[in-house]
Amino acid sequence: MRKNIVAGNWKMNTTVAEGVALAKEVNEALAGAAPKCDVVVCVPFTHLCPVAAAIDQTRLGLGAENCADHKSGAYTGEVSAPMVASTGATYVILGHSERRQYYGETSETLREKVALALENGLTPIFCIGEVLEERENGTFNEVVRKQVEEGLFNLSAEDFGKIVLAYEPVWAIGTGKTATPEQAEDMHAWIRSVIAGKYGNEVAENTSILYGGSCKPGNAAELFAKPDIDGGLIGGAALKCADFMGIVNAF
Numbered sequence: 001m002r003k004n005i006v007a008g009n010w011k012m013n014t015t016v017a018e019g020v021a022l023a024k025e026v027n028e029a030l031a032g033a034a035p036k037c038d039v040v041v042c043v044p045f046t047h048l049c050p051v052a053a054a055i056d057q058t059r060l061g062l063g064a065e066n067c068a069d070h071k072s073g074a075y076t077g078e079v080s081a082p083m084v085a086s087t088g089a090t091y092v093i094l095g096h097s098e099r100r101q102y103y104g105e106t107s108e109t110l111r112e113k114v115a116l117a118l119e120n121g122l123t124p125i126f127c128i129g130e131v132l133e134e135r136e137n138g139t140f141n142e143v144v145r146k147q148v149e150e151g152l153f154n155l156s157a158e159d160f161g162k163i164v165l166a167y168e169p170v171w172a173i174g175t176g177k178t179a180t181p182e183q184a185e186d187m188h189a190w191i192r193s194v195i196a197g198k199y200g201n202e203v204a205e206n207t208s209i210l211y212g213g214s215c216k217p218g219n220a221a222e223l224f225a226k227p228d229i230d231g232g233l234i235g236g237a238a239l240k241c242a243d244f245m246g247i248v249n250a251f
């Protein structure tokens with residue numbers, strides 16, 4: 001059975017002290033809750049070690065927001081998958097639309113990143129999603145199919161089984177415009193059918209597919225009620241413990 005997951009994506013927000021305080025607050029809130037999902041925070045590289053030391057990872061998982069497409073060497077400013085793993089983190093967001101859009105990430109580099117993440121025992125949260133123009137011109141299903149195929153279908157079924165997907169329509173990220181639960185469900189079901197076509201029904205049914213894009217306490221429950229929506233990747237609302245917990249408790 002696939003897992004339900006709520007993962008925070010802090011993006012480029014908080015100082016180390018602020019981030020540690022937020023992680024501690026979430027960690028404590030979870031101690032008193034009985035969440036019906038796994039809960040993860042993905043944080044800036046600088047925050048990984050101190051946050052790892054501040055939380056109980058059996059309760060709150062920890063991830064990075066990116067990793068390099070090389071293992072080590074002369075790549076000034078980059079942070080590798082082995083480095084991320086050495087902090088104690090176990091997840092890594094890959095292919096976020098902001099990385100694709102602003103830092104030129106392509107399916108080719110993402111295949112390298114996914115391979116290195118898996119080699120180092122990290123669970124990739126692999127992001128896909130169409131831009132507004134593709135939503136409006138009706139090509140969104142094909143766009144997302146291509147992102148899944150090009151980024152991931154080189155994997156064996158066993159390795160594909162370690163991937164978490166996050167569908168994030170770019171037009172809904174940070175805009176306050178959420179996809180309707182029906183739009184999200186249609187896309188999630190489509191993605192699952194694309195996976196089934198390649199790896200078979202069992203792998204497809206076992207893949208967690210998260211929704212991301214202006215997910216909030218007020219709309220999470222109706223999104224998570226849909227059969228193919230297995231949780232959320234949360235940006236803005238992950239920066240306030242009460243909002244993040246409101247989404248966790250929507251399950």
Ligand code: PGA
Pocket residue numbers: 009168172173174175212213214215233234235236237
């Ligand atoms: P948002 O971001 O929740 O602020 O829309 C989601 C994301 O980009 O992961």
